[in-house]
Structures are given as structure tokens and as C-alpha cells.
Amino acid sequence: MKFQVRDRIFGIGEDYWIEDEHGSKVFLVDGKALRLRDTFELKDRQGNVLIVIKKKMFSLRDTMVIEDGNGKLATVRRKHLSLLRNHYRVELTDGSELDVSGKILDREFVIDHDDNMVAHISRHWLHVRETYGVEIVREDADPALMIAVTVCVIHLAEEQHDD
Template sequence: MRYLVRDRMFAFHEEAWIETEHREKVFKVDRKLLRLRTTFAFVDPWGQTAATIVRKAMTWHHTILIKHDGERLGKISRRLFRLFGDRFVVKLRDGRKLRINGNLWDREFDIQHRGTTLAHVSRRWFSLRDTYAVDVMEPADTTMLLVLAVCVDHILHEQRD
């Protein structure tokens, strides 16, 4: 299924909406302002927080924690030494390790587990409207894959500034 992340991070309220390809709102990504650490909340249309993204302060490389109800679900970090392009490593609570690689400069990348693509993120067709698509191939992990796509986009946006 295809999801569209409508990025409005430059607006005063700093929020982004994630919708299905049929324009149904799935999550609002709400940036918490006036905090020491960068924090985002994934809120469903009924107001329930599905996940929280917290950027760790004082790290050598970008590390973001993914939490739900105070419990850590995963950690995404940029590889310190990389030979070919940008890569991220994700360690999930259940022990799985995911890799994120591709052309991150153009925001064309895949989220993979053991060589199997779980999701493909593309800004190719949406570059003028601050929108990117997340094609989820593994519906059981939809929320986590959407969270990871937003994490990588945030890290890349922060890196460019």
C-alpha cells in the first residue's frame, strides 16, 4: 500500500500528515517545540499516540530512539564508517536489524531486512509539493516503516541545514 507524507515542517505549527493514497489520514507527525531534544509524536486521527521519536542529544552520529508509552521499540543510527553511500542501521526491540540504503540525497531509499525490501521511500514524483511516498510491502510493520521513513527524512533535512 502507498502512503503519502505531506511535509509541513517549515510551517509555524510544524506538523506533517501521513495519508493513504486514497487521502485517508493515518497519522499526524507533530513536532514538539521548545524542547532540548528534537521530539516528534505520531498521533492517529483519534488522538492516540502510536509512537514517539526522540533524537538523542550529544552523540557522534545521528541516533534516534523510537518509543511507545515510554518503552523503546527501536533505535535508528547512521553508520559511522561507510564506503558506499549513506546507510542507516535500525535495531528493533524484537532483535531484528534493518538496513536503510539507497540514494538518500534524492530521498530514494529502501528499508530492508535480510535482503528483502519492506518499504520503498520516494520523493521522485512529489518534489514540488514537499510530499514523498512510502510504498509498504510488509503490512504487519506499517507503523514502524512509516516512522523510519520520517526519521531518515528528518536526519537528512537536519544534515542539509
């Protein structure tokens, strides 16, 4: 399953659509301005909130939390003591972890679970300028969660780069 995301629009307060490989609008990322902490909502076509992404206010390392209507799904943070700046760990509430590594700012990275690729984020398979793709390669992966993880790691990497 492939999705297309227009680049340079992950700013807080900006809304944008994520399309599937056929050009149909699938998810709306709604950046919430006027909040004390960075907040995004991932909505479906009908405007229903599927996932809320919030930056934790008080943590030693930059951390974002992914929640759905039932509570916390995952916590995303830069991997501790990683030699690579672009290495993130996603702790899921079921106790499992996802590993995100690659060139985050270049939009060339992967999301792995137990050394098996779950999603590949890349600019290479799209010919539209300022756009990158999210290809979910495992059928059992939740597309909304993979999009939310992508939003988190790009946001955290851009914040770190700006500092």
C-alpha cells in the same frame, strides 16, 4: 500499502498529516517545539500517540530513538564506516536490524530486512508536487514503525546536510 507525505515539513514544531493512497488522513506527525532535543510524536486520527521519536542528546553519532507506550522499539543511526553517506541502521529491540539506503535527501530509498525490501520511499509514483510516497511492501510490517523510521532518517540526513 501506500502513504503520501508532503515534503519539506519535517521541521520541529510543525504538524502535518500522512494520508493513505485514497487520500484519507491516517497519521499525524506532531513536531514538538520548545524541547531540549528534537522530538516528534506520531498520532492516529483520534490524536492518540502511537510512537514518540526523540534525538539522543549525548551520543558519538547522531542517533534517534523510536518508542511506543511500552518502551523503546528501535534505535536509528547512520551506519558506521559506511562508504555511502545515506546509509542508516535501525536496531530493533528484538535484536533484528533494518537497513536503510539510497538517496535520502532525494526521497528515493528503501528499508530492508535481511536483504528483503520492507518499504520503498519515492517521489516517482506520485504526481503531486513536493510530495513523496512510502510504500510498505511486506504485509507483516508495522506501518507506524516504517513511517517513524522514514521520519528519523530524513531528519538525520537533513541535519547532516545542513552541517
